[in-house]
Amino acid sequence: xxxxxxxxxxxxxxxxxxxxxxxxxxxxRRATWRIAHxxxxxxxxxxxxxxxxxxxxxxWIASALAEVVRAVSGTDVPVxxxxxxxxxxxxxxxxxxxxxxxxxxxxxGGAVVVLCxxxxxxxxxxxxxxxxxxxxxxxxxxxxxxxVDRGHRELPIRPDYVGKNLPTRRLEMVDVSPxxxxxxxxxxxxxxxxxxxxxxxxxxxASADRAGLExxxx
Amino acid sequence: xxxxxxxxxxxLGLDGIDEVxxxxxxxxxxxxxxxxxVPALRGKTVASVFFEDSTRTRLSFETAAKRLSADVMTFTSxxxxxxxxxxxxxxxxxxxAMGVDAFVVRHSCAGVPAQVAGWLESAGGPGAGGPGGxxxxxxxxxxxxxxxxxxxxxxxxxxxTISRERERRFGHSPARPAVLSxxxxxxxxxxxxxxxARSNVIAFSTLGASVTLVAPPTxxxxxxxxxxxxxxxxxxxxxxxSDVVYLLRLQSERMNEQFLPSLREYxxxxxxxxxxxxxxxxxxxxxxxxxxxxxxEIAAEVADSPSSVITTxxxxxxxxxxxxxxxxxxxxxxxxx
Numbered sequence: 001x002x003x004x005x006x007x008x009x010x011x012x013x014x015x016x017x018x019x020x021x022x023x024x025x026x027x028x029r030r031a032t033w034r035i036a037h038x039x040x041x042x043x044x045x046x047x048x049x050x051x052x053x054x055x056x057x058x059x060w061i062a063s064a065l066a067e068v069v070r071a072v073s074g075t076d077v078p079v080x081x082x083x084x085x086x087x088x089x090x091x092x093x094x095x096x097x098x099x100x101x102x103x104x105x106x107x108x109g110g111a112v113v114v115l116c117x118x119x120x121x122x123x124x125x126x127x128x129x130x131x132x133x134x135x136x137x138x139x140x141x142x143x144x145x146x147x148v149d150r151g152h153r154e155l156p157i158r159p160d161y162v163g164k165n166l167p168t169r170r171l172e173m174v175d176v177s178p179x180x181x182x183x184x185x186x187x188x189x190x191x192x193x194x195x196x197x198x199x200x201x202x203x204x205x206a207s208a209d210r211a212g213l214e215x216x217x218x
Numbered sequence: 219x220x221x222x223x224x225x226x227x228x229x230l231g232l233d234g235i236d237e238v239x240x241x242x243x244x245x246x247x248x249x250x251x252x253x254x255x256v257p258a259l260r261g262k263t264v265a266s267v268f269f270e271d272s273t274r275t276r277l278s279f280e281t282a283a284k285r286l287s288a289d290v291m292t293f294t295s296x297x298x299x300x301x302x303x304x305x306x307x308x309x310x311x312x313x314x315a316m317g318v319d320a321f322v323v324r325h326s327c328a329g330v331p332a333q334v335a336g337w338l339e340s341a342g343g344p345g346a347g348g349p350g351g352x353x354x355x356x357x358x359x360x361x362x363x364x365x366x367x368x369x370x371x372x373x374x375x376x377x378x379t380i381s382r383e384r385e386r387r388f389g390h391s392p393a394r395p396a397v398l399s400x401x402x403x404x405x406x407x408x409x410x411x412x413x414x415a416r417s418n419v420i421a422f423s424t425l426g427a428s429v430t431l432v433a434p435p436t437x438x439x440x441x442x443x444x445x446x447x448x449x450x451x452x453x454x455x456x457x458x459x460s461d462v463v464y465l466l467r468l469q470s471e472r473m474n475e476q477f478l479p480s481l482r483e484y485x486x487x488x489x490x491x492x493x494x495x496x497x498x499x500x501x502x503x504x505x506x507x508x509x510x511x512x513x514x515e516i517a518a519e520v521a522d523s524p525s526s527v528i529t530t531x532x533x534x535x536x537x538x539x540x541x542x543x544x545x546x547x548x549x550x551x552x553x554x555x
Contacts (some may be wrong), residue, residue: 083244086256086286091548098244135253168374 014039016173018184022166025179028147031163032061035145036068038161043112046075049142050111054129055083055100057118060178062149080104082115087128108137114161118176120146123157147176222361223335224542227370227417232424236395239378241541241549242534248285249537258548259286262319267310267334268362269296269325274508274532275362275372279322282539286548291318292478310334320358320547328365328413335359358546366411372507373417375538377425379531380503383486388501399426404456406432406488407466407515410439410477413527414507415466419447432456432488436477453488458497464505465490485514495520503527 005071018107023031040046046069053062059081066079085098105164117127126144133142145161168174221229230238248256264283268276283290293313300309310321321338323331339354363369381397381550384390392399394436403422409415409431422429423446430448431438440448450456463478466485490504495517498504504516504526512518521528 013403086248086258086544091258095549097549098242099245102247131257136251 005175014188014209016175016184017187018175018182020183021180022148022174022183023164023181028163028176028178028180031147032064033068033161035161036065036072039065039114039145040069040073041144042143042160043141046073046077048110048112049077050080050104050108050113050139051073051077052080052082052104052113052115052129052133054115054117054125055081055098055102057114057176059100061118061145062114064115064178065114065145078106080106082129082132084125084128084132087132089124090129102132103137106140108133111137111139112141112143113139114143114145116145118147119174120144120149120157120159120162121152122157123153126157127155137197148174150174221546223331223361223548224370225332225335225359225361226368227373227421228424229370230374232395235377235421235424236397237430238374238538238541238545239381239397240394241545242374242470242537243382245285245537245540245544246534247297248540255285255287257287258544259288262286262288262547262549263291263317264288264320264322264543265291265293265313265318265525266322266362267313267324268324269300269306269330270363271300272324272362274535275324275369276322278532279319279360279362279371279539279543281536282543283320285536286540286543288319288543288547291316306330306334307337310337310460314338314341314355314357318357320360320543322360322362323364324362325364328367328384330364331359331361332364352548360542360546363413365413366416367413368417369413369507370417370421371535371539371542372414374420374542375531375535376464376505376507377421378538379505379527379534381425381537382534383503383527383530384461384501396424396426398422401427401461402425402430402459403462403464404432404450404460404466406453406456406490408431408437408468410437411469412466418464419445423447427462428461430456434478434488436482454494454497457490457494458499460502461499462503463490463498466507467509467511468514481514484555489514490516490520492517492519495523495525498525505531508532 043049051062051066053059062079066077066182069075069077081101081103083098083100083102085096088096090096113133115126117125121128130142133139143160146159147163148166149159149162150166164181166174173184175184180204223229248254266276266279280290280292291313298309321334323334331473338357338359361368361370377398381392405415405418419429429446430450432450432453438449504520504524506516506528508528510516510521510528512521520526
């Protein structure tokens with residue numbers, strides 16, 4: 001598992017080659033439990049709570065948090081998904097196409113919205129998400145939960161709930177999934193050891209856009 | 219590379235059409251939001267340049283551009299300097315000099331959008347020396363209907379309507395990208411004068427449908443060589459076995475000679491009358507690009523029946539045109555034949 005490679009259908013191209021496992025599946029599960037408890041503690045329960053995952057890497061995190069919230073508080077909280085492609089500030093600088101659907105099941109007016117994402121990096125995706133949210137309704141509060149905060153912020157944005165603070169170099173890549181968190185690099189397909197090292201693209205195609213973003217050169 | 223212009227539906231190819239339809243799905247969702255607008259094309263200017271009357275296409279394009287937060291410039295030939303003797307080329311280059319990113323062009327002559335694209339590519343102006351450092355303006359041209367040549371966005375919204383309505387009504391979710399595979403589509407009426415028919419024949423057959431044209435011989439083009447279609451003059455037989463019956467308007471304004479004995483005879487032979495509509499299959503769709511002449515090509519009660527998706531076509535037009543504008547101006551995506 002330490003040497004994972006995955007094909008990314010990324011606009012920037014290349015293949016992710018993992019170098020170090022930072023969290024394993026059990027660590028991710030424990031972090032999810034802790035964050036869910038923190039959300040309930042901070043907001044004094046699950047009233048008006050809506051968990052919104054950012055497409056695509058944040059969607060499974062929102063669902064996982066909702067499961068724990070249900071187990072702990074007995075409340076079924078609504079889970080939504082948000083694609084921020086049309087709100088990005090780099091339209092025209094690089095190819096930007098929506099990767100998946102936006103689906104918000106409830107009216108956000110007065111809601112306590114927790115945005116969920118896998119990796120917090122420059123903060124530009126979250127900025128786009130905040131603008132998108134304001135077009136969808138007027139939440140009472142918006143909070144941010146991320147599995148990994150890797151630093152290098154370019155905007156005044158901070159997370160409310162963090163799975164792990166992970167110091168990184170700017171050009172490194174972070175891959176987050178329910179199976180764990182891996183730190184690595186993007187390599188061009190020509191530099192791959194052998195095609196057999198690649199994991200089939202199915203699982204990661206959707207996170208390509210995001211991965212390209214989080215590791216993109218400044 | 220990204221296509222600069224949309225002059226013909228064949229500029230997109232199968233994958234390009236598929237990309238437009240998928241993008242249109244996301245814009246349908248945007249249209250349902252309390253604030254149906256995204257900032258994707260902020261700072262871009264779209265000029266709608268119509269040298270021929272239009273209601274739905276023009277409003278649909280302008281609504282699409284506004285919902286993408288682009289600025290919209292509106293040009294109408296009747297109130298322009300064309301009346302003072304300015305040439306079409308000078309009019310276009312004047313607009314270009316004001317900084318236009320996309321021209322949506324309609325003209326009664328076939329080939330005008332392509333001609334405009336050629337002028338822009340060899341022009342100077344603020345966009346000159348654009349991407350790749352080549353001379354000429356970087357503006358895109360979208361064909362909103364040129365003579366009896368093509369109307370590509372109409373064809374795209376028709377494909378979108380057929381595929382998504384069949385999925386919504388009957389649960390048919392076909393394999394992408396050829397989402398009309400196996401469908402039998404009849405295009406009925408004034409094929410000869412119809413740009414909608416030309417674009418739709420290309421789009422429907424690219425997406426895998428088999429197309430039958432139904433018309434009196436006088437309203438077929440002089441030659442159908444190279445068209446991937448069958449021709450029939452038996453409306454009853456075609457209606458009974460078609461998944462989609464697509465009716466065209468009789469374009470009396472383009473008919474400079476006697477093409478028909480009378481409108482009543484046309485309606486009796488080729489119109490979708492109430493009696494003939496009973497031959498339609500349970501999952502058949504009835505379509506029309508508008509404007510509808512009730513009682514001529516389609517009976518009023520058929521146009522308002524559950525099989526009719528005429529208003530859905532109009533509603534989908536905005537989302538599909540948003541997809542096309544975003545694809546050409548914003549996405550930087552690689553599509554095209």
